Amino acid sequence: MRFLNKGSILLIVILVFSFTTLIMGAEEEVNLYTNRHYDTDKLLLDKFEEKTNIKVNVLKGGSDELIEKIDREGEDTSADLLITADAGRLHRAKNKGLLQQIENDTLFNNVPENLRDTENYWFGLTVRGRVIVYSKDRVDPSELSTYGDLTDDKWENRILVRSSSNIYNQSLLASFIEIHGEEWATEWAAGVVDNMARKPQGNDRAQATAIASGVGDIAIMNTYYLGKMLNSSNPEEVKVAKQLEIFFPSQETTGTHINVSGIGLTKHAKNKENAIKLMEYLSSVEAQEMFAKANYEYPVNPNVEPSNLLSSWGEFKPQSINLSKLGEYNKKAYMIFNRVGWK
Amino acid sequence: MFKKIGFTNKWSVISFFLIILILMPSVFILIGFFNPISDTWLHIRRYLLKDYIYNSVILVFFTGLFSIIIGVSLAWFVNAYDFKYSNFFKWGLILPLAVPPYIGSYTYVGLLNYTGVIQTFLRNNFELVLNQSYFNIMSLSGAIFIYTIFLYPYVFLITHAFLQKQSASLVEVSKTLGKSPISIFFRIILPISRGAYVAGTTLVVLEVLNDYGVVKYFGISTFSTSIFQTWFSLGDINSAIRLSVYLMAFVIIVLFLEKLSRGGKQYSYSNTKIKPLKAKKLTGWKNWSMFIYAFTVISLGFIIPVLQLIYWSIISYGKILNMNIIQTVLNSIGVSLVGSFIILVAAVIIANTVRIKKNILTKNYARIAVLGYSIPGAVIAVGVMIFFLKMDNFIQLISGQNNMLLLSSSIFMLIFAYLIRFLAIGYNSVESGFNKIGTDFHEASRTLGNGITKTFFKVDLPMMKPALMSGFLLVSIEILKELPLTLILRPFNFNTLATRAFEYANDEMIHESAILSLILIFISVILVYSLTYIKKKGR
Structure with missing residues (x-):
């Protein structure tokens, strides 16, 4: 019965291999x-x-x-x-x-x-905060104020943001549902879609790069991506990041969205x-x-203390809502995005 | 009663249980289809479904079309003509298969975007800033490019192998009848190799429908991203199942249409007398243009992405802490070897049963065996997870030991999922091996009084070796690159090259993922090379 011998040896080898991961x-x-x-x-x-x-x-x-x-x-x-x-x-x-x-x-x-x-x-x-990042050359920070302001006509064809399937965007919109209500949030999302410089694509870093390359002027993104780009191993990415500045929106009103x-x-x-x-x-x-x-x-x-880089961006006032709300309104936020055509 | 359904020997008994085992997770999934329709489903149908269908159809159609054009033309050229480095291209053109499409997509985006090598070079040397839309690959057409350039080798591989063995006599006859090369290609080669390139294109199409990494990164909603989205973001597993049933229906329609279009006129042509085609030596511009065509394809699908990854590995080398690369490599190799071995064993058992016992039951074995390839990875993952947890509950019941997840916390769960997912690939190789050796020797041995098992090991197996080896290698490459199943079903502290490369890239640390991607590609290249080596020897 050569078959049995051969077969069983192989089986044992496989079992030993598998169980080494089991035995801890x-x-x-x-x-x-x-x-x-x-x-x-x-x-x-x-x-x-x-x-x-x-x-x-x-x-x-x-x-x-x-x-x-x-x-x-x-x-x-x-x-x-x-x-x-x-x-x-x-x-x-x-x-x-x-x-x-x-x-x-x-x-x-x-x-x-x-x-x-x-x-x-x-x-x-x-x-982390979800903030506005803007081009130092083309945007005067005095133009920027609140998240709500992003729906203003002056931003037409200038806003960069990633797709709505991303959890950070869903949480951002969920925070607006909690603070301003569903109707406001829907109008806001629709307004941002109208002002987008291009169809949402790529990740947060890609939005920052798109500012540098002139596709748009401002981007909605998380704070830490700018930190990552400033410390990137690609010198070109560092150059890009240096052309950008962080703006903490809604400081006078409801505060910047954090997660x-x-x-x-x-x-x-x-x-x-x-x-x-x-x-x-x-x-x-x-x-x-x-x-x-x-x-x-x-x-x-x-x-x-936050790191030197983060301290250099200055202190900011965060949204005061309880973060549990982000989860509560997640599904609603996702559905609003679909309804207003935020891809 | 058992005799009636074919339980006459060990082989059919084992096959029967294997098939049942493979079906179990799908059964758990399909039960979900009969749950009532939810609000989420209405929302999906109203706002999203159209996009999913449109994007998936466009991706599948054009990727399939371009893969056929590139794969078949190149397969014909390297067989019929002798041009610059054409011997290298015979296997070199398979190399893009070693690059997982998601790694390819990250690499191309990094290469083409504003901070990438090309634009940086133009900007810093010629102060040239071009319209960004020229460089934008993150679109439907970009995705078609990525899929085509990394998946066409499936078409090339199978068509090439077919033409190598089967085309010689027909082509020579046509030549003596005075047909031009172009007319030979369209009137002879295309029709006779139809079976081969359709098989290759089917693999391409199923890969595209199942891919998650590329479309997610590019922000394109397809069935596979939507299944994950619905299940995870909307938390609605039943709607996710509904979507996957749609997807499976879509796959079945595609396969059915293909069969229908062939109708009665099947140009299947095969000849047991294997006679290689004599390649025509090319000179002058013809020689060069063939070389440039083949070289462009291999550059786009392999050389350029690999060079980019090497560059990134160099600049990020110092930044990578604590990589534990050796352990990761061993995990990757170990899991693909063990997985492929088990898949091949299962494929051999089922295929041998189908070959020997022809009845209603075994007729459907082949279909069930290849079913898993058309089920989305996410769905296999849920099905396997539910199935293993049920088995664990059962083990707890017998052993009386509570709070222990013996099977579902082990690597068996992952390997079982691989079995379902990739059995199709192993099975096709084994089946073609059995077809090639026929049943004459087998029957002779049986007539001499040897049993099925003895005959298998003494007679069939030695003749099957090349087919088994190439099946083994193909499955190994697939497992090495596999992503969604490995991510969801792996046990504690278990990382593979694919999962780590993906994690880095997903965290937008593309440079850091480069070195892992490179190692993964390097191992796949070795496997691809061994594959062609076996094919050569097998000839």
């Missing part, structure tokens, strides 16, 4: 589902492992996919913690009953109230204590510097 031992560990993939995050987690002897297992993926996965896994989920780059997504996880409340003084001290869930289901870790990347403890976490330790660590002064700087974001911990 019974040591202290914590399982993290995250959609951040910065190299510095790994360094930070290594540091945590060193300090506490708790092994951090990481599964990276899109936030929606990870939430779906936790949901499907139900009570047996292997996830202890979920990190996503958008408050709306954390809210969705909470709504689906995937997260649990935490009463923890360290976290309360490290994360200001407006940057965490009203019922403490999730906590912000880093903050967080944040963390939540799953409802069925198996390593709850270790997970909370990691949450405390990530919000601590020591970790916050690196965690926020990795992506040119603002730290949530009030005791940590």
